[in-house]
Amino acid sequence: MIHNLSDVHTVNIGTDTNVWQFCVILQGAIIGKNCNICSHCLIENDVTIGNNVTIKSGVQLWDGIKIEDDVFIGPNVTFTNDKKPRSKVYPDTFLETKIEKNASIGANATILPGVVVGEYSIVGAGAVVTRDVIAHSVVVGNPARVIEK
Incomplete structure (x- = not known):
């Protein structure tokens, strides 16, 4: 089901x-089976989303973001893809950010470019992820730090 008030090009x-x-949703985006893309989301061209993924309202997925199967992205999670952004100045390539299978990212978390959020990990609401998150861990805070393995 694609709501008639959405602008889907892929x-x-x-x-x-x-x-x-x-x-x-731009033309080059790839979205798997049985996903739920909630209202007010933007998905750019070089984005891949696996199967059984939930993306809650207010999330923007920029070029270079790869999301594996069974991932939960909470409302208003912010992804970035450029470490040194400037108006009208673009890198030759964007860093790849990878969210591995079964990871969950809480509401309003910020994910900086080029990180890997490991499988089965949980990023707490409001956390700022500045480096890779190890598999099966829970991270919280700014900068995000492991509180449980």
């Missing part, structure tokens, strides 16, 4: 995926 959306109102 044909690469798996079966049983829902895209809710006021989403913009």
Whole structure:
């Protein structure tokens, strides 16, 4: 189901995926099966989303972001893809940010470019992830630090 108030340009959306109102999805994006893309999301071209992924409202996925299967992205999670952003100045390539399978990212967390959020890890609400998150861990705070392994 793609809501008629969304602007979807890709044909690469798996079966049983829902895209809710006021989403913009660019032509090169790849989205797997049985995903839920909630309202007010933006997904750029060089983005890959696996199967069974939930992306809550207010999330922007910029070029270079790869999300594996069974991931939860909470509301208003902020991803970045440029360590030195300047107006009208773009890098030749954007850093790849990878969210591995079964990871969960809490509301309003910020994920800096080029990090890997390990499988089955949890990023607490409001955390600022500045470096890789090890698999099966829980991180919180600014900068995010491991509180549980």
